[in-house]
Amino acid sequence: MDFREEIMSSSELLQAHAHLWSYSVTYLKSMALKCAIELGIPDIIHKHGQPITLSKLVPAVHIHPSKTHCLYRIMRILVHSGFFSTRKLDVIPQQQQDQEVEEEAYSLTHASRLLLSDGPAFMKMKTFFLFHLLPQAMAPWHSMSTWLQSSNVSAFEMTDGTGRTFWDCLADEPDLNNVFNEAMANDSQLIAKVALMEHKKVFEGLRSLVDVGGGTGTMAKAVASAFPHIKCTVFDLPHVVSNLEGTDNLNFVGGSVFSDAMPPADAILLKLFLHDWDDEKSLTILKRCKEAVQGNDKGGKVIVIDIIIDQKNMEKEPSEIQLCNDILMMAVAGRERTLVEWEKLFLAAGFTEYNVTPIVGSARSLIETNRCIPVWILLSIRLKLRRFFGIRVRVPEEQKEQLVTVEIPSVASRSSIFVLGKDFDLVKESETNALLRD
Numbered sequence: 001m002d003f004r005e006e007i008m009s010s011s012e013l014l015q016a017h018a019h020l021w022s023y024s025v026t027y028l029k030s031m032a033l034k035c036a037i038e039l040g041i042p043d044i045i046h047k048h049g050q051p052i053t054l055s056k057l058v059p060a061v062h063i064h065p066s067k068t069h070c071l072y073r074i075m076r077i078l079v080h081s082g083f084f085s086t087r088k089l090d091v092i093p094q095q096q097q098d099q100e101v102e103e104e105a106y107s108l109t110h111a112s113r114l115l116l117s118d119g120p121a122f123m124k125m126k127t128f129f130l131f132h133l134l135p136q137a138m139a140p141w142h143s144m145s146t147w148l149q150s151s152n153v154s155a156f157e158m159t160d161g162t163g164r165t166f167w168d169c170l171a172d173e174p175d176l177n178n179v180f181n182e183a184m185a186n187d188s189q190l191i192a193k194v195a196l197m198e199h200k201k202v203f204e205g206l207r208s209l210v211d212v213g214g215g216t217g218t219m220a221k222a223v224a225s226a227f228p229h230i231k232c233t234v235f236d237l238p239h240v241v242s243n244l245e246g247t248d249n250l251n252f253v254g255g256s257v258f259s260d261a262m263p264p265a266d267a268i269l270l271k272l273f274l275h276d277w278d279d280e281k282s283l284t285i286l287k288r289c290k291e292a293v294q295g296n297d298k299g300g301k302v303i304v305i306d307i308i309i310d311q312k313n314m315e316k317e318p319s320e321i322q323l324c325n326d327i328l329m330m331a332v333a334g335r336e337r338t339l340v341e342w343e344k345l346f347l348a349a350g351f352t353e354y355n356v357t358p359i360v361g362s363a364r365s366l367i368e369t370n371r372c373i374p375v376w377i378l379l380s381i382r383l384k385l386r387r388f389f390g391i392r393v394r395v396p397e398e399q400k401e402q403l404v405t406v407e408i409p410s411v412a413s414r415s416s417i418f419v420l421g422k423d424f425d426l427v428k429e430s431e432t433n434a435l436l437r438d
């Protein structure tokens, strides 16, 4: 049958309509949360110290009395979305002291705790959330189709209309620059906390580290304080770092990764940086990083903290963040990448070995690209893997001398470690998997 004549049942028709309808209004969930933040509701509930009823919330947020029912409805959708929870409280209305009535009272959830003004730095996500909903940040998404048909490199450049890149715009507009830098610092506080708790080993043994595109230095500061012997440098554009003061083992260098000398170091950190660039520019960046870590005898490395689009688990929430973030990157002509796409980049830049560890629950992964691993280390890794994990690695006879590739499915995180030796040929992922299945 011609698909144009396909008849849907009533329920299929209604389901299709509901799916579409939901897409036309779900942005209102984000807007309701923005409104609640602007009214200071998470802080008010927190300061109240116990669940707060609507009748106590209304005077605290200074809304017009005629809008009380609107606030109730906004809170209702935010309860539905998991940002607040409710429970019934017995209250005695002032007029009828003897008669108790039940009123709903709102509490914070884990998600709304991240929106508090006070509290530990790694739990502050307010600016990160609000930045995405700024009119300047949202403008490109009203004109995606026009942008696709235009020759503008990035969606931001088209809607901005002045020929500036997003980064040029931040350099011109200090207020927006501050909000963006704070938004990124919010994210870095949280990731630094997790990375230094769960993945500390990545930084062990380093004597120096440069955080390229490291913003106002949140991640580098965390590394510098956890490892006082590591000399940390933040390398970012002058408008980001020019007024920042360093410490004994932290300093700031202003410059562009494309035109200025990158300070040499044992390791270069690229957190949410490569996803801002297309493959050509990312390749240039990775090559420059490789040069910057080349000069040390221990075999320097590049540490990438970024999204790896997981096409095999698309139904999970992190995947939705990954796919949406991929669209977001069109604003700056960047992109999110699958593992195969990352691998192509690393190999093209001349890295021959990398190691992927998902930062579980964060939609991000930690990738270490080692510049050079001596063959004897590779062989001993392979032996250890066989001994401890019972993994058999079958290598075709004709490639035995050239190839050392190992994949270990990790029990806890579904993560994989790929080890590829310097100067060896790359085996395509599909071929690798076929080898391992045999």
Ligand SMILES: C[S@@+](CC[C@H](N)C(=O)[O-])C[C@H]1O[C@@H](n2cnc3c(N)ncnc32)[C@H](O)[C@@H]1O
Residues within 6 Å of the ligand: 167, 184, 185, 187, 188, 212, 213, 214, 215, 216, 235, 236, 237, 240, 255, 256, 257, 258, 270, 271, 272, 273, 276
């Ligand atoms: C998405 S932010 C990530 C900031 C930080 N790494 C983090 O995750 O919090 C990208 C950073 O790259 C910086 N950047 C943009 N273009 C750059 C360039 N050409 N050279 C160096 N840094 C650049 C921006 O100023 C910004 O701080």
